[in-house]
Amino acid sequence: MSIRVKVELMPGLRPIRRENVFEMELPADTTLKSMLLEAGFREDEIEHLRVFVNEKLAPLNKALKDGDNIWIGIVMGGGEHH
Numbered sequence: 696m697s698i699r700v701k702v703e704l705m706p707g708l709r710p711i712r713r714e715n716v717f718e719m720e721l722p723a724d725t726t727l728k729s730m731l732l733e734a735g736f737r738e739d740e741i742e743h744l745r746v747f748v749n750e751k752l753a754p755l756n757k758a759l760k761d762g763d764n765i766w767i768g769i770v771m772g773g774g775e776h777h
Contacts, residue, residue, distance in 0.1 A: 696723040698761035702734065705768035721759065728755035730765070743770050 697720050704715045712735070721730055727748065731741050746753055747766040759765075 697721060698723055698725065698759060698763075700730065700759055700761075700763045700765055702730075702765045702767065705766070708767065708769055723761075725759050726755065727753055727757045727759060727765075730759060731755075731767070744768065745770055 699718055699720050701716070701718050704712075706715060708715075719730065719734065721733065725733075727746055728741060731744065731746070732738070736744070741755065745768045746755075747768075748757060748759070748763050750764075750766075
């Protein structure tokens with residue numbers, strides 16, 4: 696059995712696909728981390744991502760469900776404070 700999820704990338708994120716919004720078909724037991732690896736992110740990039748599933752910040756071990764909406768952004772560093 697497989698699930699389909701909709702993925703949206705924050706504008707300016709390293710392009711892993713040609714488009715910023717795409718769908719993925721995944722095995723039913725897929726976690727958020729394995730989906731990110733499957734989508735083309737490297738292991739060392741994942742720790743800098745902020746990923747929301749259905750508009751809620753989600754841990755990497757979250758099990759995905761059919762129809763989930765996933766938004767992937769990156770932590771932006773702030774400016775220097777004086």
